[in-house]
Structures are given as structure tokens and as C-alpha cells.
Amino acid sequence: xxxxxxxxxxxxxxxxxxxxxxxxxxxxxxxxxxxxxxxxxxxxxxxxxxxxxxxxxxxxxxxxxxxxxxxxxxxxxxxxxxxxxxxxxxxxxxxxxxxxxxxxxxxxxxxxxxxxxxxxxxxxxxxxxxxxxxxxxxxxxxxxxxxxxxxxxxxxxxxxxxxxxxxxxxxxxxxxxxxxxxxxxxxxxxxxxxxxxxxxxxxxxxxxxxxxxxxxx
Amino acid sequence: xxxxxxxxxxxxxxxxxxxxxxxxxxxxxxxxxxxxxxxxxxxxxxxxxxxxxxxxxxxxxxxxxxxxxxxxxxxxxxxxxxxxxxxxxxxxxxxxxxxxxxxxxxxxxxxxxxxxxxxxxxxxxxxxxxxxxxxxxxxxxxxxxxxxxxxxxxxxxxxxxxxxxxxxxxxxxxxxxxxxxxxxxxxxxxxxxxxxxxxxxxxxxxxxxxxxxxxxx
DNA sequence: CAATAGTGCAAACGAATGTTCTGAATACAA
DNA sequence: TTGTATTCAGAACATTCGTTTGCACTATTG
Numbered sequence: 283x284x285x286x287x288x289x290x291x292x293x294x295x296x297x298x299x300x301x302x303x304x305x306x307x308x309x310x311x312x313x314x315x316x317x318x319x320x321x322x323x324x325x326x327x328x329x330x331x332x333x334x335x336x337x338x339x340x341x342x343x344x345x346x347x348x349x350x351x352x353x354x355x356x357x358x359x360x361x362x363x364x365x366x367x368x369x370x371x372x373x374x375x376x377x378x379x380x381x382x383x384x385x386x387x388x389x390x391x392x393x394x395x396x397x398x399x400x401x402x403x404x405x406x407x408x409x410x411x412x413x414x415x416x417x418x419x420x421x422x423x424x425x426x427x428x429x430x431x432x433x434x435x436x437x438x439x440x441x442x443x444x445x446x447x448x449x450x451x452x453x454x455x456x457x458x459x460x461x462x463x464x465x466x467x468x469x470x471x472x473x474x475x476x477x478x479x480x481x482x483x484x485x486x487x488x489x490x491x492x493x494x495x496x497x498x499x
Numbered sequence: 500x501x502x503x504x505x506x507x508x509x510x511x512x513x514x515x516x517x518x519x520x521x522x523x524x525x526x527x528x529x530x531x532x533x534x535x536x537x538x539x540x541x542x543x544x545x546x547x548x549x550x551x552x553x554x555x556x557x558x559x560x561x562x563x564x565x566x567x568x569x570x571x572x573x574x575x576x577x578x579x580x581x582x583x584x585x586x587x588x589x590x591x592x593x594x595x596x597x598x599x600x601x602x603x604x605x606x607x608x609x610x611x612x613x614x615x616x617x618x619x620x621x622x623x624x625x626x627x628x629x630x631x632x633x634x635x636x637x638x639x640x641x642x643x644x645x646x647x648x649x650x651x652x653x654x655x656x657x658x659x660x661x662x663x664x665x666x667x668x669x670x671x672x673x674x675x676x677x678x679x680x681x682x683x684x685x686x687x688x689x690x691x692x693x694x695x696x697x698x699x700x701x702x703x704x705x706x707x708x709x710x711x712x713x714x715x716x
Numbered sequence: 717c718a719a720t721a722g723t724g725c726a727a728a729c730g731a732a733t734g735t736t737c738t739g740a741a742t743a744c745a746a
Numbered sequence: 747t748t749g750t751a752t753t754c755a756g757a758a759c760a761t762t763c764g765t766t767t768g769c770a771c772t773a774t775t776g
Contacts, residue, residue, distance in 0.1 A: 290723085308579025309526055309566055312763060324725050329765070331723090348565030348732065348763060349526055362525030365616070399582070399614035423640045423713075443715050494713040496640075498660050507753080529733055541755050546735070548753085565733055565762065 289338075293331050295320050297340055300351060310351040356407040365403045366395035367411045367431060373445070373454050374415040396429055396495065406433045406492055412445070414456075421470040422456050428496045430456065432489040447486040456491060506555075510548050512537050514557055517568060527568040573624050582620045583612040584628045584648060590662070590671050591632040613646055613712065623650045623709055629662070631673075638687040639673055645713045647673065649706035664703040673708060 289297075299319050303311040311319070316328045332351065335341050339358060344350030355361040370393055396411050403409060414428045422443070424430065430445075438444045444459045446468055457468035457478065466485045468478040506514075516536050520528040528536070533545045549568065552558050556575060561567030572578040587610055613628050620626060631645045639660070641647065647662075655661045661676045663685055674685035674695065683702045685695040 292723090308569060308577055312565070313765090314763065322724085324727085325764080326726080326766080327724055334722095343764095346731065346764065348529070350764080352525060360525055397616035397618045399616060401614045420640070423637070423642050425640050491715050493715060494711075496711040498708050498710060509753090530735090531733070539754085541757085542734080543736080543756080544754050551753095560734095563734065563761070567734085 290331075292320065292322075293335060296328065296331050297335060300341070301353060304353065310349045310353075312349055355404050361400065361404060365398055365400045367398050367403075367409045368393040368395055369411045369413050369429065371412060372415040373412045373430070373456065374418060396431075398431060398493070398495070402431065402493060409433055409492070410489075419456055421475045424456065424494055425496060428494055430491050431493040431495065433492050434489040436487050438487050438490055443491040445488040445491065447488055448480060449484050449486060454488075459487070507548075509537065509539070510552060513545070513548050514552060517558070518570060521570065527566045527570075529566055572621050578617065578621060582615050582617045584615050584620075584626045585610040585612055586628045586630050586646065588629060589632040590629045590647070590673065591635060613648075615648060615710070615712070619648065619710060626650055626709070627706070636673055638692045641673065641711055642713060645711055647708050648710040648712065650709050651706040653704050655704050655707055660708040662705040662708065664705055665697060666701045666703060671705075676704065 296316055299316060300311060303315060303319070313325050313328045313332070316322070316332075317325050320328075322328055332341070332343060336343055339354065341354055342352040342360065344352065352360050352362070394413075398409070398411075410432050412430050412432060414424050414426060414430060417426050419425075419428075432445055438459045440460045442459050443456060446455050446457055446459065447453075448455065455468065455478075457470060460467040460469060461482070464482050466480045466482050468480065468485070470477065513533055516533060517528060520532060520536070530542050530545045530549070533539070533549075534542050537545075539545055549558070549560060553560055556571065558571055559569040559577065561569065569577050569579070611630075615626070627649050629647050629649060631641050631643060631647060634643050636642075636645075649662055655676045657677045659676050660673060663672050663674055663676065663683075664670075665672065672685065672695075674687060677684040677686060678699070681699050683697045683699050685697065685702070687694065
């Protein structure tokens with residue numbers, strides 16, 4: 283159980299300060315910025331704790347470069363810069379999602395992307411996006427052209443809006459998910475619409491919808 | 500006509516490099532980074548051009564701090580960090596928008612905020628947000644709890660979705676805007692609904708909706 | 717107790733980096 | 747042309763800043 287030894291208060295304070303400083307100033311702090319802010323009497327103490335934080339995977343340090351502290355997000359990726367999410371395909375009524383069927387597609391590269399709030403990626407980690415084609419999702423108040431941000435995963439809690447793949451129908455849909463015994467109720471967001479009931483093994487969850495974005499103008 | 504003297508190629512190159520470097524590395528370049536990337540033979544030349552770029556309003560420099568170059572966006576604001584937009588109030592059917600009626604409210608401070616994609620603010624400049632209460636906007640596919648991002652302004656082009664204030668009714672609404680002679684047609688996004696017609700002087704445009712955000716989970 | 721790892725402190729070193737000085741080449745207007 | 751502002755070059759300077767070294771204190775373990 284070497285997972286999480288308690289983090290010393292000072293180390294947590296340093297980590298918090300780095301994030302705050304970066305949010306306020308747009309650039310990471312120097313060792314001495316941290317020293318003064320955390321009322322540490324020596325830069326070597328800061329250096330020592332930064333070293334420990336690096337070992338623990340909270341940040342990167344570029345050797346010999348000023349302000350070379352780079353915070354890492356939950357995925358261990360640098361969390362600066364425009365937070366782009368790949369739009370891996372389109373989702374439409376009764377259509378397979380291309381990116382899922384042709385799974386062998388090259389690692390990435392030629393996808394469209396959409397910028398999202400950095401906070402989203404910090405909170406959920408890796409994300410992808412689907413562009414909605416057609417008005418088939420209108421019952422979920424999702425229009426043609428909207429983009430849904432998805433956290434990939436095979437599991438969902440009751441009430442989550444999920445990307446569901448109906449195996450026998452070969453159809454993808456966005457619905458609210460409820461597990462009821464050994465069958466699944468897929469409920470349109472518009473409660474006046476009738477839900478769909480499926481046996482659990484006919485439904486594959488591909489991810490949870492965490493945000494819907496509609497660009498205008 | 501002192502508006503835009505042509506920018507020397509080298510200066511443009513420097514500006515482009517700063518942005519690119521910042522996107523790639525998360526921190527601004529040093530003077531010497533710029534020097535080498537742009538194949539300039541002296542740091543003083545870089546310093547000179549940065550000075551000129553600062554005068555022209557493209558960037559800020561924090562004196563004596565490493566990597567103290569701060570790019571400015573179209574509004575002259577630093578363009579780093581989490582791009583938060585103030586949620587200045589709620590919009591609901593037949594209700595005034597609190598933030599607009601009590602105009603004397605303190606400069607800001609105690610508003611909620613929502614993070615948006617940095618690219619949005621770079622493109623539109625100053626923005627604010629409204630939280631939608633109730634289902635009165637359901638005809639525009641905007642649900643209770645959705646947040647609309649607004650670019651403030653009194654003007655709109657035909658087809659824009661706007662925040663319209665109906666003076667005599669004392670009512671705020673989100674509709675598509677069409678100017679037809681001396682009257683205004685306010686068209687719900689759902690084309691099956693009937694439009695509202697008003698005399699032009701009964702409609703105040705408070706801003707254009709540039710994005711709708713719905714958070715789930 | 718001794719041994720060891722973890723943490724904190726002070727001081728100094730040296731590389732990285734912003735700044736300034738002097739001069740010259742270039743462009744442009746009178 | 748002449749003069750003036752702009753732009754560039756080279757070098758040196760001053761500060762910032764990452765890094766290292768040596769030592770001390772504490773806590774835990776055997």
C-alpha cells in the first residue's frame with residue numbers, strides 16, 4: 283500500500299501556491315517566489331520539496347530554465363495551453379460512430395478539435411468530443427451542430443447521460459442511463475418522451491456526457 | 500491616420516514566435532529564445548523590438564523578471580490563465596435581469612463565474628454570462644440551468660441570437676433577431692413557434708449569444 | 717541505544733536572463 | 747545631398763534564479 287502517504291502540509295502549500303500563482307500571473311513561480319510566499323527560509327528547502335513533488339508525479343521541472351515548473355494534470359499531462367479535445371466523429375440517429383467502428387484508425391492527427399475550459403480537463407482527465415449531426419437528439423435538447431464532451435468509460439451511474447451503443451440495432455444514442463435489475467432504461471432528457479428498455483447485454487456504455495456546447499454566430 | 504503603420508516582418512515574426520512558443524511550452528520565451536529562433540544576432544535587437552511591440556500594445560513586459568513577456572488579447576487584457584466569465588445574473592421568462600436593473604451594483608466581486616475556452620475570449624473580447632432559470636427558453640433548446648455566453652453590445656445582425664429587452668413588457672428573452680423596416684421580428688430558434696413582432700424602439704439589444712453551455716453530472 | 721531516512725536551514729556558486737551602452741547600417745523625408 | 751528616425755550589431759553589465767554543498771534537527775525502526 284505505497285499509494286498515498288500523507289502529503290506534508292508544506293508540500294501541499296507549495297503545490298497550491300504554484301497553481302494559484304500561475305493562475306494569477308500566467309507564468310509559473312520561481313523557486314524564490316515559492317520561498318517567500320510559503321515563508322520558507324531557504325531555497326534549498328523549496329528545491330527539496332519540488333524534487334519530492336516531481337517524484338510523486340505532480341509536476342515536471344525543466345532543468346536550468348527559469349520558471350521551469352510545469353504542473354501536471356490527473357493524466358500526467360502538462361496542463362497549460364489551449365485545452366483541445368478531439369472531435370472523434372459525429373453521432374446521428376441510427377448511425378454507427380465512425381471512430382468507434384474503424385477502431386484501427388491512426389493514433390490521431392487528423393481529427394478536428396474543440397477548445398474547452400481548462401477546468402473540465404483538470405476535473406475529468408482525458409476527454410473526447412462528438413459532433414451531433416441531425417436533429418435526432420432534439421428530445422435531449424441537443425441540436426444539429428452541437429458538440430458533446432464525453433468522458434470515456436464503460437460504467438455509468440443512474441441518471442448520467444451516456445453515449446450508449448445498442449448492439450443489435452447497431453445504433454448510437456445519447457440518453458439518461460438507469461440500470462433496473464438486469465435490464466437498462468434509457469430515458470430521453472425530455473421526460474414527455476417514452477424511454478427505451480433494453481437487456482443489459484445489448485447496451486454498451488461508451489462514456490458519460492459531461493458537457494454540451496453550442497456555438498452560435 | 501496613425502492607426503496601423505506596417506509592422507516590420509521581423510517584429511511580426513517575433514510576435515508569432517512568442518505565441519507559438521507559449522502554446523508549445525506553457526511559458527513565455529526568454530529574450531534569448533527569441534533571438535535564436537528568429538536568427539537575430541543580438542539580444543539588444545530583441546529587446547528593442549519588444550519595446551516597440553509594447554508601445555504598440557501587443558504585449559506587456561514585467562521588468563527584471565525572467566520570461567516576463569505577457570501577450571495581450573484584442574481587449575488589451577492578458578490572455579493567459581483560466582478564462583473566467585462572470586455570470587451576472589439569471590434570465591427567466593417575463594423577469595427582468597437583476598444585474599441590469601440594479602445597475603448601480605458594485606463593480607463586480609461577488610458574482611459567480613464560469614470557465615470558457617480561451618479561444619472564445621480571444622475572438623470576442625469581453626464577455627459575460629447569464630444562467631437560465633426555468634424552462635421558458637426550451638423553444639430555443641436551452642434548458643433550465645444552462646449558461647449562455649454573451650458578447651455585450653447594442654447592435655445585432657439579422658439572424659443573431661440576442662438578449663432582447665422588451666421595454667413595455669419589462670421582459671428579457673433570448674431570440675433570433677431580424678430587423679424588418681422599422682419593426683423587429685424576434686424568432687424563436689424552434690421554427691415551429693410563432694415569432695414576436697415589436698416596434699424597433701420597444702426592443703433593446705443587450706448582447707449577442709455566442710455560446711450555450713450545459714454542464715452535466 | 718544506534719542507524720537511517722526525511723526534512724529544514726544557510727550560504728555560496730554559476731548559469732540563465734533582462735538591461736544598457738556605443739556605434740553603425742538603413743530608410744525616409746526635406 | 748543633408749538630416750533625422752528607425753533598425754540592427756556587438757559587447758559588457760547586473761540581476762535573477764536554478765543548483766549544490768555542508769550541516770543540523772526530527773522521527774522512525776531495529
